[in-house]
Amino acid sequence: MLPYLNIGPVMVQLPGLALLLGVWLGMELAARQAVRLGLSGERVVNVVFWGLGVGAVAARLGYAARYPDAFLASPLSLFSLNPQTLDPWVGLVAGVVAAWAYGQRRGLPLRPTLDALAPGLATFAVFVGVAHVLSGDAYGMPTSLPWGIELWGAKRHPTQFYEVLLTTGVLAWVGEQGRKARGDGTLFLSTVGLLAAVRLFVEGFRGDSVTLSYGIRVAQVVAWVVLLAVVWLYPFWRAQASEGHPTTSAAPRGAASRRKARGAKTRRKSR
């Protein structure tokens, strides 16, 4: 665990730095995958930027809406850099909607774009695990197993290391499959499914889970539902790709229409 690094008078928060590195590396890999699938790498990276930007603003507004008195007493707090005053669920929903709207506006086909984002998602998941290793968050239950680690006053399951190990496996798999991806969305579905499976497994060893009745862990229920949805949806997307469903077209709508227009012009000239 190494949450902070003091460089002179500056205290660098390493978990935050790991997350930023994860976003940056994830966008790099997404851009490369986009080019491989015949999409504009820049536009796919912009999808992430729009998602993150709008998500961050919405998360702050969502949090402020929950505590109107606090923010009416101090309106400038809306512009503070404190990540503790964000509503993650509002941010997630707004970010996904903004990313989708940007993609639509720029004529990015949905499923190839999702496949382009898959390596980025897997990379970010690895760095979330690294951030947990550094901060000591997402810690495990006490254990007597020989590989337990001393943390927060007990010998615990090293759940942060389980997380890093398994998500790295997912990333390696996505990297391998990415070369063969056809842009039908199944690479993205597989990535989401595998990450959900990792969460379902690792959460079982966590010592800080939010629980429902009878000790059932909320994150496991969510991961289980996501995993089932992926298993259910996968054959449909696969079949639609082989039937030539419009959302599986790898060529961006804008580029396709430009090519079509150029073709028409050439034909007119030749006549």
Place this chain on the structure above:
Amino acid sequence: MLTFAPRSRTHWALLAVVALVGLGWMALTRAPVEKTTAGPPPAPKQGFSAPDFTLQTLDGQQITLHALRGKVVVINFWATWCSPCKAEMPAMQQVYEAYRTQGLEILAITVERDTAAIEAFVQQYGLTFPILLDSETMAARQYQVHGTPTTFFVDRQGVIRWVVVGGPMSEGLLRSKVETLLKEAP
């Protein structure tokens, strides 16, 4: 026509296997229900009991964290030379004045030894909450403080609910966290 039924027997079987294995794993790894009423063990981490300490204030009184059980406590580690600490002090004072009568206590802990500098700082910012002296760094070590400011929000049961490392904290952050904890039953 689009149909949403599973496409084949294999698809059905796969769904069933994933559903059952998932349910089984969830049942097998249910979180253990606490068998004691002692509460979580002490550690400087969200969800754990706030480690106890007794420190002397700038005006010579002794304050023990345990004695404040039943109140919402904000423990802030700070230093006179730390810029974010200076920036967040007015917000802390505002929040202290607004919520003190409702059960809020702010403990501002410094590891500095120069009491004259500390007194000048307190005067300059008009601070009325207790300033605790931790020149032996006992509390700072207990709370694994690596830099200032570092702030712990402790609920009425003595459990750490949020940890904010770095700063400055906005007044909105302070008010929202304190309001949440004050609304909880004693």
